[in-house]
Amino acid sequence: GAGVSQSPSNKVTEKGKDVELRCDPISGHTALYWYRQSLGQGLEFLIYFQGNSAPDKSGLPSDRFSAERTGGSVSTLTIQRTQQEDSAVYLCASSLWDEGDEQFFGPGTRLTVL
Amino acid sequence: DQQVKQNSPSLSVQEGRISILNCDYTNSMFDYFLWYKKYPAEGPTFLISISSIKDKNEDGRFTVFLNKSAKHLSLHIVPSQPGDSAVYFCAASAEGSNYQLIWGAGTKLIIKP
Numbered sequence: 001g002a003g004v005s006q007s008p009s010n011k012v013t014e015k016g017k018d019v020e021l022r023c024d025p026i027s028g029h030t031a032l033y034w035y036r037q038s039l040g041q042g043l044e045f046l047i048y049f050q051g052n053s054a055p056d057k058s059g060l061p062s063d064r065f066s067a068e069r070t071g072g073s074v075s076t077l078t079i080q081r082t083q084q085e086d087s088a089v090y091l092c093a094s095s096l097w098d099e100g101d102e103q104f105f106g107p108g109t110r111l112t113v114l
Numbered sequence: 115d116q117q118v119k120q121n122s123p124s125l126s127v128q129e130g131r132i133s134i135l136n137c138d139y140t141n142s143m144f145d146y147f148l149w150y151k152k153y154p155a156e157g158p159t160f161l162i163s164i165s166s167i168k169d170k171n172e173d174g175r176f177t178v179f180l181n182k183s184a185k186h187l188s189l190h191i192v193p194s195q196p197g198d199s200a201v202y203f204c205a206a207s208a209e210g211s212n213y214q215l216i217w218g219a220g221t222k223l224i225i226k227p
Contacts, residue, residue, distance in 0.1 A: 031213060
């Protein structure tokens with residue numbers, strides 16, 4: 001079946017512009033996660049959605065970052081007024097709630113802020 | 115404060131030999147550990163996991179060992195194959211926060227023919 005998909009695969013933007021990154025999780029997966037990976041670093045947790053519960057936003061680095069998940073499926077991560085330090089690969093993952101921690105990842109969006 | 119550390123950025127191993135990837139952690143509340151494998155331009159894929167009640171878990175060529183007193187885990191791949199060349203990430207979670215994985219920086223494994 002289809003895995004997690006993300007779009008765009010690459011995004012180059014100018015400092016100060018807003019960007020939107022999209023994630024389509026695996027159908028039926030109730031949990032959705034956003035991570036980012038900066039060069040030479042491990043994955044950094046950003047935000048977690050589980051069903052209709054309030055998302056856990058504790059990993060968002062600043063108020064320029066926000067995310068939504070519409071209809072319990074597709075999610076968008078928005079970064080406002082991008083800064084050069086936002087340059088990273090943004091990864092989305094989904095999991096079945098009762099599968100514990102096995103998260104299935106999308107290919108990521110490589111964001112470059114000039 | 116890096117709670118999960120993979121101190122070797124890269125490792126080169128001859129095909130057919132054993133690959134040993136290491137991971138250290140500092141948070142004693144971690145009770146579940148996972149290894150993920152990542153190819154270029156792809157997301158990480160789950161490889162193997164271990165809970166803190168065990169000290170070893172095996173799946174085919176892959177074995178994960180956990181030493182709780184040393185706060186250390188390792189992934190053994192034997193025999194190593196060319197397709198094993200990838201970046202390997204160690205991740206950990208604490209009881210009650212299973213979804214929030216804390217990740218190491220990864221180790222790039224290169225299998226030489």
